[in-house]
Amino acid sequence: MNLKDYIESGIIESYVMGLASESERAEFDQLCTQHPELVAARRKFEESIESFAFEQALPTPPEVKGKIFEAIGTSGSRSTTSLNPPKIDKMETSKTPVRSLGLLRFVAAASVVLLIGMFVLYYQTKQQNADLVNTQDRLKLSYDSTKNILDKIVDEQKHVVGDSNTTVVNMVGTKVAPKSSANIYWDSASTNVYLVVKNMPKLPNDQQYQLWALIDGKPSDLGVFDATDSRVILKMKNTKKAQAFAITIEKHGGSPSPTLEKMQSLGKILQSQ
Amino acid sequence: MLALKERNNQAFGFLYDNYAGALYSIIKQIITDNNELASDVLQEVFINIWRKIETYDQTKGRLFTWMLNVARNASIDMLRSKGYQNSQKNQELPDNVYKGVANQTTQQNVDNIGLKKVLEKLKPEHRVLVELAYFKGFTHEEIAEMMAIPLGTVKTRIRNALLQLREYLK
Numbered sequence: 001m002n003l004k005d006y007i008e009s010g011i012i013e014s015y016v017m018g019l020a021s022e023s024e025r026a027e028f029d030q031l032c033t034q035h036p037e038l039v040a041a042r043r044k045f046e047e048s049i050e051s052f053a054f055e056q057a058l059p060t061p062p063e064v065k066g067k068i069f070e071a072i073g074t075s076g077s078r079s080t081t082s083l084n085p086p087k088i089d090k091m092e093t094s095k096t097p098v099r100s101l102g103l104l105r106f107v108a109a110a111s112v113v114l115l116i117g118m119f120v121l122y123y124q125t126k127q128q129n130a131d132l133v134n135t136q137d138r139l140k141l142s143y144d145s146t147k148n149i150l151d152k153i154v155d156e157q158k159h160v161v162g163d164s165n166t167t168v169v170n171m172v173g174t175k176v177a178p179k180s181s182a183n184i185y186w187d188s189a190s191t192n193v194y195l196v197v198k199n200m201p202k203l204p205n206d207q208q209y210q211l212w213a214l215i216d217g218k219p220s221d222l223g224v225f226d227a228t229d230s231r232v233i234l235k236m237k238n239t240k241k242a243q244a245f246a247i248t249i250e251k252h253g254g255s256p257s258p259t260l261e262k263m264q265s266l267g268k269i270l271q272s273q
Numbered sequence: 274m275l276a277l278k279e280r281n282n283q284a285f286g287f288l289y290d291n292y293a294g295a296l297y298s299i300i301k302q303i304i305t306d307n308n309e310l311a312s313d314v315l316q317e318v319f320i321n322i323w324r325k326i327e328t329y330d331q332t333k334g335r336l337f338t339w340m341l342n343v344a345r346n347a348s349i350d351m352l353r354s355k356g357y358q359n360s361q362k363n364q365e366l367p368d369n370v371y372k373g374v375a376n377q378t379t380q381q382n383v384d385n386i387g388l389k390k391v392l393e394k395l396k397p398e399h400r401v402l403v404e405l406a407y408f409k410g411f412t413h414e415e416i417a418e419m420m421a422i423p424l425g426t427v428k429t430r431i432r433n434a435l436l437q438l439r440e441y442l443k
Contacts, residue, residue: 010432013439016334018342019406019431021413029333042334048442050295050337056387057294058301061312065289068319073282 006031007041016045165189169245171267177201180264184211184245191238193222200227200264203249210250212258213242224254244268289319292337296344302387303348303408307360314351318344349410391441399434406431 014020015028032039169184180201185194195211203209203226211222222236222245247265248258297315304311321343329339351357389408392400405411405419413431417424 008436010436013435014432016338017407017435018345019435032332045439046335046338048439049341050335052391052442053295053298053337053341053387056298056390058298058386060293060297060315061308064312064316064319065286065293067316068289068323069282069286071316071320072285072323 003031003035003038007038012038012042012045016042016049167269169267169269171245171247171265173265174263176262177264180247182247182265184267185233186239186242186245186269191240193236193239195225195234195236197225197227197234200247202227206252207249208252208254209264210248210254210258211236212246212248213239214244214246215239215241216243219246219258221254221256224250224252242269285323288322292340293319295337296340298387299341299344300348302389303345304351304357307357310351310357310360311348314344314347318347321347345407345410352410388438391438394441395434395437399430399437402427402431403434403438 011020011024011028015025020028028038032042165188167184167186167188169186171180171182171184173180179199181198182200183196183198185196186192187194193211193213200209208224208226210224212219213222214220220239220242222239223234225234225236245267246258246260246263248255248260249262249264250259293315296318297311300311300314300318301308304314318340322340325343329336333339392403395403402416402420405416406413411419413424413427417427420427
């Protein structure tokens with residue numbers, strides 16, 4: 001349907017003046033919910049009718065206002081026939097005031113309850129929304145910092161793996177632990193030592209693995225780690241020199257010197273400086 | 274409770290003071306010849322407004338539009354009531370309604386207010402239809418039968434008449 005044609009069809013005037021049929025009214029109401037311009041056109045006509053009606057206002061009989069207030073003030077009478085309304089109102093006055101007061105009171109109470117209900121609902125919704133925003137902020141923060149950390153790790157790994165100064169030492173299992181294996185990335189320029197656990201058996205809680213650098217035949221502590229750190233690059237203590245690396249099982253926190261009979265893995269540096 | 278009632282009365286008093294004159298005008302355009310009955314209708318209209326105000330739906334139009342239609346419906350109900358017709362018995366028979374309107378002779382004076390004044394500017398065949406539909410409350414079907422013209426024509430003419438009316442009201 002062309003809305004412009006519809007607006008100009010006279011339906012608005014018919015509707016406003018109460019001359020539209022039931023189905024025309026229903027259709028008009030329906031279309032009004034979808035087309036603000038139809039509502040605007042209706043309003044415009046209503047306003048012109050209204051201002052015209054005000055121009056044409058007539059003085060009202062002075063006694064009418066008093067009669068109306070008498071009728072509504074003291075009774076809620078239901079059926080006032082037009083021929084003799086005051087009499088009928090008076091007859092019903094004695095019968096219905098309780099009901100009308102009760103009704104008014106009920107409506108007033110219901111309105112208050114509804115209003116309070118709406119406020120509660122409003123605040124609940126507002127609170128829920130604030131909570132959600134809060135949670136979202138926290139998640140975002142957590143995501144940002146996690147991403148930051150990951151980025152740093154990736155950068156570090158690129159640097160470690162790709163650097164020409166980095167020596168890769170493949171640690172292989174000993175007779176005691178043939179399946180143990182790990183990689184050492186030793187950057188001889190920065191002296192950084194990184195360890196990637198490939199396969200190390202899980203240890204009891206009171207024990208940890210300890211990495212050693214063998215420098216001129218002497219072991220030097222490079223720090224402890226757990227088997228659970230597998231697949232993660234671990235930054236160990238720095239060392240300027242090393243001919244080989246060894247991993248032993250020590251008590252939790254590490255030992256000042258290695259327990260060599262529990263050596264799990266050993267790797268020699270093939271390409272020495 | 275009392276305060277609530279007083280406030281309501283105050284608001285309703287304001288409503289009456291503002292709108293009664295405009296509504297009385299439309300009532301008088303329908304109940305043209307009996308001031309006493311027109312005054313009764315005005316009273317009934319405001320009592321109805323007071324009682325039915327919660328049925329007013331502002332998404333469907335302005336408050337005045339709603340009140341105007343309450344006034345028009347009450348006036349037409351009165352027009353059709355036995356009491357009114359008895360009081361008119363000696364003046365005009367119901368089936369003479371159309372002739373009375375069409376001739377425009379006897380009703381010249383009372384037609385000189387409000388919308389009826391604007392209707393004068395319309396073509397007679399349009400004016401008559403609006404008279405019957407709006408001021409006498411006949412349905413389109415009743416008018417078609419009464420005037421022996423097709424329903425579609427009644428509808429089209431009334432719509433066109435209302436569109437012209439809109440232009441005059443601007």
